[in-house]
Amino acid sequence: MAVFALAGCSGSDAGVEYDQATIEEATEFLIAYCSSADDTTIEQWNSLSDEQLEIQMAQSGYPFTGDSFLGSMDAWQAGVEECGEYIGHGDFTYDASQTELSLTTTAEFADRDANLEIIYKTDVRGNLHLDSLTVSGIYSMSEILSKAGMNTLLGMGTVFVVLIIISVIISLLKYIPKLQEAFSRKNTKAQAAEVSAAAAPEPVQTAVPEAAPEPEPEDVTDDGELVAVIAAAIAASEEVPADGFIVRSIRRRKSNKWM
Structure with missing residues (x-):
């Protein structure tokens, strides 16, 4: 019984079962297609409905899903923008767990090298399907420090700018009571003028009597x-x-x- 128990444990730690040749062929096709697809092709894929996309994936014969395939093309385009044009990649390293299979390799691009990671996960039936593709550029220590310094500078600069703006706003708060008082005086004067104008009687035009002719002096x-x-x-x-x-x-x- 102890031998059978140990055998069961060792089997569970071995990870998912997969056909290396099939997985490698699907991965090579995925990389080749993503590296050759242009913006028009990607737009055509995105214009397909979910049903049409799943039909295309089923007809390809590869363990891809519609969402994972479109996500892989988008991730590849982002990697090209970061690292330049794709040149080639090395051998794959396989890492299998109980629910997923990870393939990693180093790829060569025009501007810098990058790490490729392609992950396959099992579905409810236990079959492996493509989950994601990631392109991570490899930076030197000087580039990492430069980027970290730039991020720090931008973060601290943003904080100081916000603090300066807040201090200026606080310094201007003392003028608010004066402005309120000035506006209240102005409104009070305007109301008083309106009240006085409403209370004042309208001028009455009176007819000026004509002067009576003076009597002639008696002689x-x-x-x-x-x-x-x-x-x-x-x-x-x-x-x-x-x-x-x-x-x-x-x-x-x-x-x-x-x-």
Whole structure:
């Protein structure tokens, strides 16, 4: 029983079963196709529906899925942008676990070398299918330090710029009460002007009366003979003695006619 138990444990640690020739052929096809595909080809693949894509993968005969195949082409294009044009790669190193198989190799590109990692995972039926492809550029120590220094500089510079902006904003906060007070005074004056304008009565236009014509001055003539004649005439008509009737004043009518 101990021997059988040890045999079972050793079998479980061996990892998934796979055909090396089949996996290597599928991986070589994947790398060759990704390195030759241009933007138009990738756009055509992306324009396919999920059903059409799965049909194409099934017809290829390789253990690919639609999502993993499209993701591998996108990852390859990103690696080309980082490392330059693809030239070739070395032998594969296989690393199998209980649920996945990893193939790694070093590839040569125009600008720099890169590490290729292709991972196959088992599905619910225990069959291996392509999961992902990764292209990682290999940088020298000086390039790594330069990139780290640049990232540090950018990070610290961003922090200091933000702190300066915050300090400037805080320094301007003291002017906010003054601005509020100025705006409140302005609004108060405007409201008071509106209230006074609404309360003020509208000017009433009154007709200016026309000036009455001045009366002509009376011409009073103190003529003794005329007075005596008039007094005598009145006394004769009234049968009153002339001594009993006294003429105080004589006024001339405007028509100059004696009534």
